[in-house]
Amino acid sequence: MPNRDAQLQLFPRGPGAGARLLIYVLISIAVIVADTRFKVLGGVRSVLSTLLYPIQEAAQTPLGIYDQVSGFFVNHADLQHDNAVLRQRNLDYAGAVLRYRDLEQENNRLRTLLDARKRTALHTRLAEIISVPRDPYSRKIIVDRGSQDGVRAGQPVMDEIGLLGQVTRVYPYTSEITLLTDAGQPVPVQIRRNGLRAIAFGKGTDGVIDVPYLPQSADIRNGDLLVTSGIDGVYPPGLPVATVARIDHSANHAFLRVECIPKAAINSYRQVLIVDGTPASRAALPARHVPQGKPK
Missing domain, CATH: 2.40.10.340 (Rod shape-determining protein MreC, domain 1)
Structure with missing residues (x-):
């Protein structure tokens, strides 16, 4: 008996690998055709989907965590960049407003000076x-x-x-x-x-x-x-x-x-x-009259 079992293990009987592959292919084709025409595997597919759902979720969890973490850092960097851009823009606008106010005050000052030039008789x-x-x-x-x-x-x-x-x-x-x-x-x-x-x-x-x-x-x-x-x-x-x-x-x-x-x-x-000069109304003093000779 032991010799017979050893012979069976050394020289196995049955279909070869190619034959088994052909059988599996034919079975798969038959199952696909039957499922396509008669929907016989709908219940099996539903049961398998329910049983495999926890495994799929467990497999997807690391990827979801990675996406969330990477998205957080990307969003944080984008927000920092946008904040820096807005802050610089705010500073530029503030500087423009200050320059505008300075020009406005200078313009009012120049108008006042020009008005003073009109009011005075001085050049x-x-x-x-x-x-x-x-x-x-x-x-x-x-x-x-x-x-x-x-x-x-x-x-x-x-x-x-x-x-x-x-x-x-x-x-x-x-x-x-x-x-x-x-x-x-x-x-x-x-x-x-x-x-x-x-x-x-x-x-x-x-x-x-x-x-x-x-x-x-x-x-x-x-x-x-x-x-x-x-x-x-x-x-x-x-x-x-x-x-x-x-x-x-x-x-x-x-x-x-x-x-x-x-x-x-x-x-x-x-x-x-x-x-630049004296008032127009300020005339020179009249010349003193010098007598030409002693009265006779």
């Missing part, structure tokens, strides 16, 4: 401030007009409100202007209310000028407007200079201590007006 030229010296004790500015534009040293400088200062140095294409608030800068003034004359001096600080050497009995009040007197031949008469802000009547001083606030926007804006 003026428009200049733009291009530099401010870094010396904290100096109250000077540099404008973009020079000798090539007809600017001369000593010319008054104003804005649409009042006197700003005086041209002190002239270069071919630029000029230096000393402001009213510069230390020791004198301006002959008078009180518009009563015509009282005085000299105003800068203190070297922003927004304040002094009127020294007024006697204790001087008729000056808080709120009085100081204008240029024109007696020095440099500043035309009648330009607003400052408003009296504080008067010290202390008996310890021989003179009044008067502090004033300039009318002009000393430290604001970028455009100024350089006064």
Whole structure:
């Protein structure tokens, strides 16, 4: 018996591999034809689908997790990029709005200056401030007009409100202007209310000028407007200079201590007006009549 079993294992009987393949193919064709014509495998397919569903879900789970994770990172990167683009666009729009507002203010300022040129009888030229010296004790500015534009040293400088200062140095294409608030800068003034004359001096600080050497009995009040007197031949008469802000009547001083606030926007804006001449109404004094000889 053992020898017979060994022989059977060494020399198996039955159809060969090709025959089995042919049988399987024929069975498959028969099953396909029967299912196509008579729908005999519908129930079997439904049962197999139900039994295999958990296996399919388990097999699809890693792929779904991978898709979700990769989609999260892709969406996060896209959102970061879109956020950066929107943020940069917002900054660009904010800069454009600021530039628009600056241009709008400058346009309004230029219109005001042009209107001031129409109101005054003086011949003026428009200049733009291009530099401010870094010396904290100096109250000077540099404008973009020079000798090539007809600017001369000593010319008054104003804005649409009042006197700003005086041209002190002239270069071919630029000029230096000393402001009213510069230390020791004198301006002959008078009180518009009563015509009282005085000299105003800068203190070297922003927004304040002094009127020294007024006697204790001087008729000056808080709120009085100081204008240029024109007696020095440099500043035309009648330009607003400052408003009296504080008067010290202390008996310890021989003179009044008067502090004033300039009318002009000393430290604001970028455009100024350089006064080019005297008012048209300011005529020269008539010549003195010199007698030709002694009367007989």
